[in-house]
Amino acid sequence: MGDDSARWPRVIVHADMDAFFAAVEQLDNPELLGRPLLVGGTGRRGVVCTASYEARPFGCRSAMPMAEARRRCPQAVVLPPNFARYQEVSGKVMGVFHRFSPLVEPLSLDEAFLDMTGAEGIFGPPEEMGRRLRAEVREATGGLTVSAGVAASKYVAKVASDFRKPDGLTVVPPGTETTFLWPMSVTRLWGVGPKTGEVLKRAGMETIGDVARRDGRDIEKLLGEIGTRLHALAWGRDEREVVSEREAKSIGAETTLEEDLRGREEILPHLRKAAARVGRHLRKEGLLAGGVRVKLKTGTFHLRTRQALLKPPTDSEATLLSVATNLLADFDLTEPMRLVGLAAFNLIPGGGRHLQDGLFDAPDQERARRLDRTLDELRERFGTGAVRWGSDEDG
Amino acid sequence: MNIRVDAKALQTELSLALGIVETKATIPILSNLLLRAEGDHLELAATDLEVTLKTRCPAEVTQPGAITVPAKTFGPIVKAFSGQDAPLAIRSTAENKLFIQPEGGKQEYLLHTLPEEDYPTLLQSGDAESLVLPSDVLRRGVQEALVSVGLDDNRYSIRGALMILDAGQLTLVSTDSHRLTFTQWCGPLDAPSPRRALVPRKTLLEFIKLESGGDVKLSFKDNHIFIEMGSRFLYSRLMDTTFPAYERVVPTDSDKKATVNRLAILERLRRMTSVAETKTRAVTLIFSPGGTAELVVRNQETGDEGHEYLVCDGYEGEAVTICFNMDFLIDFLTVAPTEQVYISMKDSGAQAIFQPVRPEAEGVHKYVVMPLRLD
Numbered sequence: 224m225g226d227d228s229a230r231w232p233r234v235i236v237h238a239d240m241d242a243f244f245a246a247v248e249q250l251d252n253p254e255l256l257g258r259p260l261l262v263g264g265t266g267r268r269g270v271v272c273t274a275s276y277e278a279r280p281f282g283c284r285s286a287m288p289m290a291e292a293r294r295r296c297p298q299a300v301v302l303p304p305n306f307a308r309y310q311e312v313s314g315k316v317m318g319v320f321h322r323f324s325p326l327v328e329p330l331s332l333d334e335a336f337l338d339m340t341g342a343e344g345i346f347g348p349p350e351e352m353g354r355r356l357r358a359e360v361r362e363a364t365g366g367l368t369v370s371a372g373v374a375a376s377k378y379v380a381k382v383a384s385d386f387r388k389p390d391g392l393t394v395v396p397p398g399t400e401t402t403f404l405w406p407m408s409v410t411r412l413w414g415v416g417p418k419t420g421e422v423l424k425r426a427g428m429e430t431i432g433d434v435a436r437r438d439g440r441d442i443e444k445l446l447g448e449i450g451t452r453l454h455a456l457a458w459g460r461d462e463r464e465v466v467s468e469r470e471a472k473s474i475g476a477e478t479t480l481e482e483d484l485r486g487r488e489e490i491l492p493h494l495r496k497a498a499a500r501v502g503r504h505l506r507k508e509g510l511l512a513g514g515v516r517v518k519l520k521t522g523t524f525h526l527r528t529r530q531a532l533l534k535p536p537t538d539s540e541a542t543l544l545s546v547a548t549n550l551l552a553d554f555d556l557t558e559p560m561r562l563v564g565l566a567a568f569n570l571i572p573g574g575g576r577h578l579q580d581g582l583f584d585a586p587d588q589e590r591a592r593r594l595d596r597t598l599d600e601l602r603e604r605f606g607t608g609a610v611r612w613g614s615d616e617d618g
Numbered sequence: 619m620n621i622r623v624d625a626k627a628l629q630t631e632l633s634l635a636l637g638i639v640e641t642k643a644t645i646p647i648l649s650n651l652l653l654r655a656e657g658d659h660l661e662l663a664a665t666d667l668e669v670t671l672k673t674r675c676p677a678e679v680t681q682p683g684a685i686t687v688p689a690k691t692f693g694p695i696v697k698a699f700s701g702q703d704a705p706l707a708i709r710s711t712a713e714n715k716l717f718i719q720p721e722g723g724k725q726e727y728l729l730h731t732l733p734e735e736d737y738p739t740l741l742q743s744g745d746a747e748s749l750v751l752p753s754d755v756l757r758r759g760v761q762e763a764l765v766s767v768g769l770d771d772n773r774y775s776i777r778g779a780l781m782i783l784d785a786g787q788l789t790l791v792s793t794d795s796h797r798l799t800f801t802q803w804c805g806p807l808d809a810p811s812p813r814r815a816l817v818p819r820k821t822l823l824e825f826i827k828l829e830s831g832g833d834v835k836l837s838f839k840d841n842h843i844f845i846e847m848g849s850r851f852l853y854s855r856l857m858d859t860t861f862p863a864y865e866r867v868v869p870t871d872s873d874k875k876a877t878v879n880r881l882a883i884l885e886r887l888r889r890m891t892s893v894a895e896t897k898t899r900a901v902t903l904i905f906s907p908g909g910t911a912e913l914v915v916r917n918q919e920t921g922d923e924g925h926e927y928l929v930c931d932g933y934e935g936e937a938v939t940i941c942f943n944m945d946f947l948i949d950f951l952t953v954a955p956t957e958q959v960y961i962s963m964k965d966s967g968a969q970a971i972f973q974p975v976r977p978e979a980e981g982v983h984k985y986v987v988m989p990l991r992l993d
Binding site: 232335397398401440451459535577578579580581582583607 | 630639642643774780793795796797798851862867895898900942969986988989990991992
């Protein structure tokens with residue numbers, strides 16, 4: 224055992240509850256067990272939040288208009304969502320995760336990353352960790368199932384958890400990532416939606432293996448900066464850390480939208496506004512953020528979050544925005560979104576700290592910092608609407 | 619293949635080759651070493667497709683041949699036997715195994731192999747344009763440059779050093795974006811045509827491990843650099859990217875100049891390391907016109923403080939207070955080969971230059987460091 228797990232540079236678990244909302248309803252009302260179930264808006268314009276596995280063979284999917292789902296599966300039971308109850312069960316699930324690792328990064332109510340590096344001594348080899356985690360979730364919730372993927376990186380763990388869904392466990396030991404990933408479709412790469420998928424397909428790349436075997440620079444030429452990342456992912460390389468929120472304290476700003484937004488371009492202006500508000504708040508409190516989190520709520524009320532650490536910690540609006548913008552690539556933006564939020568966490572006092580500037584970017588950063596301060600002063604004197612970004616005027 | 623080889627000689631070459639092999643190779647054959655017995659020697663090759671090393675050691679070859687064997691088994695076995703005087707008998711068997719036995723010993727090892735044909739094709743420098751220079755010169759430049767080379771999590775374009783070859787001049791530049799090394803040697807150098815090449819960090823690290831002495835031959839062909847020293851041959855892909863415009867960050871308007879004893883300041887900084895903040899590693903240097911300097915560490919996380927004092931060997935200009943990441947200073951002071959170093963500064967916000975004090979004929983070495991800024 225020691226020898227086997229010694230080859231694991233990191234042990235990352237991605238745990239994802241199976242058809243969570245529907246499974247909770249079936250748990251609370253055993254009469255629903257084994258029957259097709261649709262949780263979602265029951266009104267005329269309602270959409271499906273979650274379809275139980277029994278409803279899926281009929282072609283029912285989340286985000287589908289409820290009317291359409293009902294037509295496909297007329298015998299399905301339809302229930303309105305009960306978010307308070309889902310939150311309660313989610314609390315139990317996250318409680319189990321925290322028993323396995325102090326480093327838990329929740330992505331939504333029903334999904335999280337765990338960094339279990341070095342925990343082999345307590346829980347056994349990676350396979351055993353996954354087995355025990357799944358058993359404890361089932362026990363703590365009274366019977367809900369969770370699918371888990373275990374790998375040496377976040378990306379591979381995430382793909383692995385989906386591999387044997389529902390109620391499955393997939394372990395991808397380091398060194399076997401490419402065997403696992405290469406036969407899969409390019410749409411399994413993080414950040415590849417239908418549009419990017421089409422671009423890759425036209426360039427002759429249908430599988431992840433096709434992407435990996437190309438020169439990274441070709442992919443970069445094809446897709447820009449994100450191409451480099453996709454190429455690394457295709458080789459199973461993903462250095463991102465599991466980011467847990469160490470301090471409860473965070474500063475956030477979010478907007479609930481009147482109409483659902485679709486795609487990066489529609490979301491960006493709202494993210495920019497949120498970054499500006501959070502940056503201003505940080506500077507006013509004399510705090511620096513060690514991490515930033517983007518929060519999106521889908522049209523079907525699924526909350527999704529992605530976060531990253533900020534090194535060095537910052538109070539700069541431009542840095543918050545640029546890291547948050549990069550995080551957008553990790554969301555599935557083909558879904559309509561009804562809420563856009565940004566939060567700063569891992570807050571530390573800012574004054575009197577030493578900051579390392581770069582040789583090559585010093586003038587820009589200093590300029591951005593001075594601009595932030597000047598805008599703060601103007602808004603202080605003339606109100607928050609006094610100065611706005613030109614790019615906010617269009618939308 | 620059937621050979622008899624001195625275990626110590628084999629171990630020396632093998633240890634170089636093992637540095638190239640990636641422990642987490644995604645393509646199985648890259649975990650293997652290529653062994654080729656011919657004439658009076660055994661050739662060893664290792665590659666990770668970016669960097670490749672070929673080397674050889676003398677061997678009595680009864681039957682020539684080539685085979686590949688996993689580095690992680692072959693390496694430790696040879697190392698274990700290299701402590702003994704007995705030569706090793708190594709041969710391939712009919713079952714495609716590699717048989718290893720110390721002469722006169724009862725121990726025997728049989729390792730699984732993969733055929734030579736599965737191994738990536740290795741390049742030759744062939745008719746490439748080449749030049750020769752003393753290996754010590756290149757080694758010193760590379761050692762100095764390595765201090766500032768960006769690490770793997772930095773931007774791609776700075777994870778290597780820029781090598782500029784021109785008539786009578788070898789220049790190396792590297793940066794991790796917080797500091798920069800510019801090192802230049804002038805001497806008899808017959809560069810056929812001026813050349814700029816971006817050499818990956820791993821290539822530089824592996825070059826340093828090769829023994830020095832004698833000359834080194836550098837060749838360039840098809841976006842590769844070939845480095846030949848005696849029977850050792852290292853080559854790698856060059857980085858196909860643009861190195862940052864380094865010229866503009868080397869300051870020319872520094873008007874405060876301190877000359878200090880290298881070991882004296884190094885010793886003081888090392889004493890302060892345990893007190894410094896783990897994240898910023900901040901140390902403040904306060905120079906006074908009289909030529910005295912105070913070094914201050916204040917750890918805001920723990921409340922600890924440290925003060926050291928230093929008398930400069932020379933000082934020009936007004937007083938200046940400037941703060942650095944102390945690890946950056948220690949890195950430079952550790953490799954600088956001279957008794958004294960020269961520090962040129964402008965103010966607390968502008969980058970400073972550290973240089974070894976030596977005659978210009980021995981080459982230029984500028985280490986540019988961005989100070990820490992107090993927010």
